[in-house]
Amino acid sequence: MLRQPIDLPPIVSVELxxxxxxxxxxxAPKARKVIEKVKKEEKRVVSEQAPxxxxxxxxxxxxxxxxxxxxxxxxxxxxxxxxDVKPEIRQSSEFEKKEIIDTNEIAALINKAKEEAALTEKTxxxxxxxxQKNSFATGLxxxxxxxxxxxxxxxxxxxxxxxxxxxxxxxxIKLKLKKDGTVLKSxxxxxxxxxxxxxxxxxxxxxxxxxxxxxxQPLKVPPTGYEKWKDLQLxxxxxxxxxx
Amino acid sequence: MKKxxxxxxxxxxxxxxxxxxxxxDITRGNLDPLPIAVxxxxxxxxxxSYQDIKVKALGDRISEVIENxxxxxxxFNPLKKDAFVQKPDIAHLKPRxxxxxxxxxxxxxxxxxxxxxxxxxxxxxxxxxxASKEMIALAFTTxxxxxRRVAHIISDKIYERLTGEEGYFDTRVIYVAESGPKxxxxxxxxxxxxxxxxxxxLTLGNELVLTPRFNPANQLVTYxxxxxxxxxxxxLDIETGVQEVVGNFPxxxxxxxxxxxxxxxxxxxxxxxxxxxxTMDMETRVAERITDHSSIDTSPSYSPDGKYIAFNSDRxxxxxxxxxxxxxxxxxxxxxxxxxxxxxxxxxxxDLIAFTKVRKGRFYIGVMRVDGTGERLLTENYYQEAPSxxxxxxxxxxxxxxxxxxKGQGHSAKLWSIDITGYNERQIKTETDxxxxxxxxxxxx
Numbered sequence: 285m286l287r288q289p290i291d292l293p294p295i296v297s298v299e300l301x302x303x304x305x306x307x308x309x310x311x312a313p314k315a316r317k318v319i320e321k322v323k324k325e326e327k328r329v330v331s332e333q334a335p336x337x338x339x340x341x342x343x344x345x346x347x348x349x350x351x352x353x354x355x356x357x358x359x360x361x362x363x364x365x366x367x368d369v370k371p372e373i374r375q376s377s378e379f380e381k382k383e384i385i386d387t388n389e390i391a392a393l394i395n396k397a398k399e400e401a402a403l404t405e406k407t408x409x410x411x412x413x414x415x416q417k418n419s420f421a422t423g424l425x426x427x428x429x430x431x432x433x434x435x436x437x438x439x440x441x442x443x444x445x446x447x448x449x450x451x452x453x454x455x456x457i458k459l460k461l462k463k464d465g466t467v468l469k470s471x472x473x474x475x476x477x478x479x480x481x482x483x484x485x486x487x488x489x490x491x492x493x494x495x496x497x498x499x500x501q502p503l504k505v506p507p508t509g510y511e512k513w514k515d516l517q518l519x520x521x522x523x524x525x526x527x528x
Numbered sequence: 529m530k531k532x533x534x535x536x537x538x539x540x541x542x543x544x545x546x547x548x549x550x551x552x553d554i555t556r557g558n559l560d561p562l563p564i565a566v567x568x569x570x571x572x573x574x575x576x577s578y579q580d581i582k583v584k585a586l587g588d589r590i591s592e593v594i595e596n597x598x599x600x601x602x603x604f605n606p607l608k609k610d611a612f613v614q615k616p617d618i619a620h621l622k623p624r625x626x627x628x629x630x631x632x633x634x635x636x637x638x639x640x641x642x643x644x645x646x647x648x649x650x651x652x653x654x655x656x657x658x659a660s661k662e663m664i665a666l667a668f669t670t671x672x673x674x675x676r677r678v679a680h681i682i683s684d685k686i687y688e689r690l691t692g693e694e695g696y697f698d699t700r701v702i703y704v705a706e707s708g709p710k711x712x713x714x715x716x717x718x719x720x721x722x723x724x725x726x727x728x729x730l731t732l733g734n735e736l737v738l739t740p741r742f743n744p745a746n747q748l749v750t751y752x753x754x755x756x757x758x759x760x761x762x763x764l765d766i767e768t769g770v771q772e773v774v775g776n777f778p779x780x781x782x783x784x785x786x787x788x789x790x791x792x793x794x795x796x797x798x799x800x801x802x803x804x805x806x807t808m809d810m811e812t813r814v815a816e817r818i819t820d821h822s823s824i825d826t827s828p829s830y831s832p833d834g835k836y837i838a839f840n841s842d843r844x845x846x847x848x849x850x851x852x853x854x855x856x857x858x859x860x861x862x863x864x865x866x867x868x869x870x871x872x873x874x875x876x877x878x879d880l881i882a883f884t885k886v887r888k889g890r891f892y893i894g895v896m897r898v899d900g901t902g903e904r905l906l907t908e909n910y911y912q913e914a915p916s917x918x919x920x921x922x923x924x925x926x927x928x929x930x931x932x933x934x935k936g937q938g939h940s941a942k943l944w945s946i947d948i949t950g951y952n953e954r955q956i957k958t959e960t961d962x963x964x965x966x967x968x969x970x971x972x973x
Contacts, residue, residue: 423550432552440557441634444603444949445691445922458549488692491656495634496557498658517551524555 423512431504432518440496442522446485455486455493455520463510465502470494473517493520561605562690563632564598565657566591568609569639569650570617576643578672583643586675587616590650593679594637594686596723597697600945601687601923602952607633616640620653625660633657637686648672652682654689664689676725681972696918697722700968701925702740702749703943705729706961710939717751719766722918722967724957730764739783739914742968745790749966750774752782761795775808775815783826788834794818796826805839805856818856829881830854831874831898838862838872838881838898849883851898862900871914874898876969877921880948884913884926893926895948906950919969923947925956927963 424432446453456473472490477483497503497518505513569587577583598604612619613627620638628636639652651667666685668678677698684695705718705727717730717737730749731737738759740751747766752759761774761784775781779799786793791810796803805818805828819825823843830837838851844861847868852859863869867887874881878898885892885905891912894905912928929941941963943956 424552429552433554433556436554437556437558440554441562442557442559443562443691444559445687445693484692488690491659492557495656495658499634513550515549517549518554519551520554520557522555522557525557525559 423509424506428504428506435500435504436496436518436520439500440520441492442525443488443492444526446489446522446526452486453489453521453523453526455490457493457497457518457520459497459503459516459518461503461505461514461516463505463514465505467497467501467503470497489520489522493518496520561603562634563605563607564635564637564690565607565612565628565631565633566595566598566637567612567614567616567619567639569641569652570615570620572640572642574642574644576645578643578646578648581643581672581675583672586641586643586648586672587639590639590641590675590679590682591637593676593723594683597680597683598687600723600952600954602947603687603691607631623655623657625655625657628655628657635663635690637682639682643672646671648675648678650675650678650682652686654686676721677971680721680723684970684972693922694920694970696920696923696967696970698970698972699919700742700971701916701943701956701965702730702742702968703927703958703962703965704737704740705958706941706963707733717749717764718958718960718962720958722956727959730766739964741785741966743786743790744788744969745786748786748790750784750786750793750795752784761793763793775806775813777806777815781806783828785829787830788832794828794830794837796828798824805837818854819852819859820856827871829873832876832878836874836898838874840870840872849881849900851881862898863896863903864900865903873915873917875917875921876919880921882915882917882924884915893924893946895924904950906946906948907944907953912944914964916965916967918945918967921948925965925967927965929963 458471458473459467460469462468472478472494474486475490477486478490479487568591571584571587575583595606598606611631613631614624616638617640619628619636620640623636623638634657636655636657637652638655639650641648641650643649647669648671649667649669651665653665654663655661656663664685666682668681670678680698683697687693687695687697699722700719701722702717702719705716706713708714714733715737716733717740718727719730720727731753735753735755738752740749742749749764749766751762751764753762754760755773759780759782760777761781762771763774764771774784774793774795777797779797780803781795781797784793784795787807792807793810794805794807797806802822803824803826804820805825807816807818808814809816818828818837819839819841821841821843823841824847825839825841825843828837828839835854836851837854837856838849840847840849842848843850847870848861849863849869849872850859850861862881863883865885867885869883869885871884872881873883875895880895881898882893882895885894890908891910892905893907893912893915894903896903906924909928910930912926915924915926917924923945925943925945927941928944929939931939941961943958943962943965944953945956946953
């Protein structure tokens with residue numbers, strides 16, 4: 285059987301134009317004025333902040349032993365969840381009684397501290413409730429954290445196209461903030477993933493996070509304790525929302 | 529000395545670990561579609577006229593096609609043009625980001641076009657309005673009659689840049705166009721762009737046609753038609769119009785589908801009340817039997833790597849979905865839920881199988897993992913079936929039959945699409961009633 289071919293359009297040729305992050309096209313006159321004004325303001329604020337205010341020198345106290353830190357955490361936990369006392373935390377108090385007498389023990393301490401730091405990192409990447417308690421213990425109150433979270437609820441448009449079952453969707457951003465919550469600098473901590481061809485969803489997600497930070501700023505930060513929160517790490521993970 | 533050493537080490541420890549960075553977990557955002565502004569493309573005043581195309585209106589029409597594509601995804605919210613703050617030509621040179629941000633847009637599409645010496649040259653840019661930077665810029669050259677395809681290609685590029693997934697706009701859908709009363713239904717093969725535009729009819733309606741399927745590698749289509757009252761699998765080359773029967777089987781052949789490389793057709797062959805699955809090599813024309821069972825084995829569909837085949841069979845007593853190796857070995861039942869399962873279609877991503885489920889007189893379109901776990905029913909209705917995947921494995925198209933009036937009389941069949949999340953169910957407008965849709969791969973690939 286032979287039929288008349290149907291009239292279908294030919295294939296389109298595609299020509300690439302070079303793409304650059306920053307366009308080399310000059311600013312429109314009105315835009316130039318606005319941009320220069322913003323830049324000036326930013327510069328002024330930065331210069332106002334440096335050098336930092338002279339502070340009374342703190343006494344270099346003996347650094348708390350890792351075991352002591354744990355005890356502090358335990359105290360916090362007692363407030364939040366009295367029955368949740370892990371056996372290993374109780375065991376750790378035995379170390380307190382020992383005196384540091386040789387370098388081997390110091391080396392062991394360093395290793396232990398590193399392990400703790402790594403553990404904290406791992407825990408934060410899993411986004412458990414304990415990490416929230418941890419950040420509470422180090423700077424912001426829970427209500428201050430909640431205010432930040434609530435702010436991002438409006439600003440962060442989660443890209444709906446990313447796979448909902450991907451377990452590797454954590455974007456960690458380190459921020460340097462001004463006193464009024466304006467973002468001086470934002471850094472994607474795993475930025476090397478942004479350019480990996482097999483991590484294109486990470487790039488899309490990280491871009492959405494950066495957009496959210498720009499839209500959200502100035503961030504709702506506490507009126508006091510600037511030194512504590514001027515550097516802030518935000519861990520964005522949309523997994524729960526995407527899974528519904 | 530030892531004490532000093534110890535103290536200095538402890539100080540180092542303190543600076544390293546004691547002042548830990550405050551970390552806040554953000555796990556809630558909004559799932560609103562991304563607000564995007566699609567500026568009309570600027571038409572270069574030096575443009576020539578071309579046949580019956582209204583060149584001056586092309587900029588608006590192209591941006592409309594892009595907007596409609598985005599809106600149909602459910603992932604984007606194209607903003608109303610009334611609120612736009614910059615002329616298309618100036619915005620394309622350098623948007624006033626702060627002004628565009630005022631209308632709550634997060635991304636902006638600008639572009640310009642020129643028709644000269646019978647060629648249409650289009651360029652576009654995608655801007656990140658919060659970062660005040662360009663995200664992608666491309667140019668296309670083609671014949672002016674191709675303007676809709678260019679609009680789809682631009683949509684694909686933007687979609688890919690903003691979602692990380694390949695787009696699916698520069699694609700076609702082949703389906704069965706239906707007209708007339710149910711007992712005298714005329715069924716023709718029809719093809720259209722995925723957005724419902726450019727409908728063409730491939731057959732005249734003299735013979736009944738069913739289940740058309742695209743070849744993923746080229747412009748061939750396989751489908752079922754009746755020859756001397758016997759259903760047979762046919763092959764049609766859309767570009768040349770050449771049509772032929774596939775194989776010389778002494779009985780009915782039906783439920784055809786191409787292998788992922790387009791070199792084989794897999795189908796059912798029925799004889800003496802038993803149907804089994806066969807493949808036909810397109811080059812050698814050699815048929816190979818894949819299943820050999822006394823039950824009804826049908827609706828075969830390859831995995832994208834060609835190593836496995838999903839099909840439905842009633843070998844357990846009720847129609848269920850099975851998966852086997854492509855040589856027919858290692859047959860495993862994967863569905864065990866209540867009801868009947870049929871028409872399995874393997875996702876182009878390879879991770880899911882879409883299916884039709886019938887339970888208590890209701891029809892469901894669903895997806896599950898390839899081992900049968902994680903079943904999710906996406907949509908339920910009185911009668912619906914035949915899911916087909918978009919080439920990026922994100923969207924399913926299927927058809928749904930309804931009674932055409934309030935008294936439950938008449939009969940109407942329409943094409944619908946749904947996102948694999950179960951959201952964004954939409955009817956795709958067709959000129960006539962429509963059934964058995966099949967989505968092509970990307971034309972520009």
